[in-house]
Amino acid sequence: MRIVVTGMGVVSPIGMGVDHFWKAAIKGMSGIRRIQSFDASRQRSQIAGEVIGFDPTSFLSAKQVEQTDRFTQLALLAASLALEDAGHLDGYAPERRAVSLGSGMGGFATFESSAARKLQNKSIPPFTVPRIMANSAAAWIAARYGLKGVNLTSSTACSSGGNAIGMGLDLLRTGKADAVIAGGAEACVLPLTMSGFEALFALSTHYNNDPEQASRPFAKDRDGFVIGEGAGILILEKEEEAVKRGAKIYAYLAGYGCTCDAMHIVAPEVEGQVSAMKAAIRDAGIPLERVDYINAHATSTPLGDIVETKAIKELFGERAQEIAISATKSLIGHTIGASAAIGSIATVMTLYTGTIHPTINLAEVDPECDLRYTPNQAIQQRVQTGMCNAFGFGGNNVSIIFTTV
Amino acid sequence: MDKTDTEQKVIQFIASKVENVDVSQITTASQFGELGLDSMDTVQLLFDAEEEFGVSFDGDEVKNFRSVGDIVNHIDNHPPSVSA
Numbered sequence: 001m002r003i004v005v006t007g008m009g010v011v012s013p014i015g016m017g018v019d020h021f022w023k024a025a026i027k028g029m030s031g032i033r034r035i036q037s038f039d040a041s042r043q044r045s046q047i048a049g050e051v052i053g054f055d056p057t058s059f060l061s062a063k064q065v066e067q068t069d070r071f072t073q074l075a076l077l078a079a080s081l082a083l084e085d086a087g088h089l090d091g092y093a094p095e096r097r098a099v100s101l102g103s104g105m106g107g108f109a110t111f112e113s114s115a116a117r118k119l120q121n122k123s124i125p126p127f128t129v130p131r132i133m134a135n136s137a138a139a140w141i142a143a144r145y146g147l148k149g150v151n152l153t154s155s156t157a158c159s160s161g162g163n164a165i166g167m168g169l170d171l172l173r174t175g176k177a178d179a180v181i182a183g184g185a186e187a188c189v190l191p192l193t194m195s196g197f198e199a200l201f202a203l204s205t206h207y208n209n210d211p212e213q214a215s216r217p218f219a220k221d222r223d224g225f226v227i228g229e230g231a232g233i234l235i236l237e238k239e240e241e242a243v244k245r246g247a248k249i250y251a252y253l254a255g256y257g258c259t260c261d262a263m264h265i266v267a268p269e270v271e272g273q274v275s276a277m278k279a280a281i282r283d284a285g286i287p288l289e290r291v292d293y294i295n296a297h298a299t300s301t302p303l304g305d306i307v308e309t310k311a312i313k314e315l316f317g318e319r320a321q322e323i324a325i326s327a328t329k330s331l332i333g334h335t336i337g338a339s340a341a342i343g344s345i346a347t348v349m350t351l352y353t354g355t356i357h358p359t360i361n362l363a364e365v366d367p368e369c370d371l372r373y374t375p376n377q378a379i380q381q382r383v384q385t386g387m388c389n390a391f392g393f394g395g396n397n398v399s400i401i402f403t404t405v
Numbered sequence: 406m407d408k409t410d411t412e413q414k415v416i417q418f419i420a421s422k423v424e425n426v427d428v429s430q431i432t433t434a435s436q437f438g439e440l441g442l443d444s445m446d447t448v449q450l451l452f453d454a455e456e457e458f459g460v461s462f463d464g465d466e467v468k469n470f471r472s473v474g475d476i477v478n479h480i481d482n483h484p485p486s487v488s489a
Contacts, residue, residue, distance in 0.1 A: 126448040
């Protein structure tokens with residue numbers, strides 16, 4: 001049984017909708033700006049990839065806006081774009097339509113604002129809990145579209161969206177669903193969340209006056225990741241059913257690997273990343289040599305990009321030099337639980353269009369990062385097998401394989 | 406009988422918050438259920454009313470709120486504190 005991607009929706013700092021997103025991505029546009037949503041003058045990192053111009057009232061009632069956190073609103077828009085792209089799924093029984101979503105932080109905007117009120121002894125908005133809970137976005141998508149099957153949320157930090165897509169694959173293969181709305185959403189460009197990452201020295205702080213330059217995976221002078229927000233949703237179906245209903249087919253979702261370092265709560269580790277990539281390739285039933293594109297996790301932290309580079313070299317050996325790699329986070333920052341979903345959409349678009357988007361801000365490469373990162377300019381190259389990596393706090397490693405139809 | 410100042414303000418406020426309900430359809434006797442509000446909608450409305458009118462509804466008391474008049478009476482009996 002083969003699983004296909006039949007629709008995609010993305011809400012990102014460089015555009016809403018796959019067309020806008022992809023046009024901006026292949027141009028190498030940066031969505032990183034000085035933070036607009038709150039006064040960030042007291043943050044050490046004052047920049048982010050925000051979804052500027054996102055207006056939830058354009059598609060939700062005032063009551064729905066009041067009852068939902070921003071991460072849910074971003075997910076709802078991405079889901080509507082993906083479902084519109086896929087065409088109707090009405091042929092499937094409601095109980096056979098599933099949702100598998102990822103979010104690292106859940107409704108943290110609500111958490112921060114309600115916590116601030118509580119600390120001032122003010123009353124707490126009644127929808128505080130249903131807005132914060134990590135499965136809020138999945139539940140709202142189900143309610144909006146009558147998706148009465150399995151409804152799951154993966155919260156595995158920066159790999160959440162990857163686990164959610166992998167779970168979608170498993171649900172289809174094991175016969176627990178006929179169609180899955182899978183992806184991730186995150187909206188944590190927020191003072192407390194950012195301060196938490198700052199305390200770990202994880203965020204970029206040297207480019208506050210030059211935001212577009214700040215997210216620079218594999219570059220010599222990178223100094224941390226830039227926080228981002230967004231959502232990415234993929235519609236997954238079995239090939240036979242998708243063909244029967246005449247759906248547009250973007251790519252096969254061919255394999256999923258997931259491992260845990262079981263070592264350190266935040267530091268990445270080569271072995272775990274290698275084993276996740278290996279597991280995904282084995283799951284896809286393809287030889288190592290077939291992988292010709294990697295959408296790297298590549299957050300722009302000094303350690304992370306080196307570890308991922310080492311892992312790719314360890315797995316692929318000398319052939320690692322032949323694999324085209326790009327870092328979507330160079331364009332939009334690190335969208336945490338949405339990052340693997342948006343990275344998966346970029347991977348699918350690479351397969352579908354034969355264009356590899358660039359890793360921007362890569363004028364001078366770190367000598368320890370010595371692979372083909374597609375620096376600064378998109379390249380035209382027919383890619384048949386693309387792998388999207390996502391590595392999260394907790395030592396969670398996810399790799400997903402897409403192949404051309 | 407003419408509406409009091411508080412009644413008018415509360416009714417205006419509720420009309421602005423509740424979907425598909427017009428000022429002319431709301432009186433102090435209007436029960437929240439009659440305005441199409443379920444229990445969570447009502448809790449949200451009362452929370453918004455606290456913010457709007459600078460009052461604080463006691464948790465036990467608020468459980469007995471059924472109508473627009475209950476909000477009006479509470480506001481009239483508990484003028485906002487200066488420090489709030």
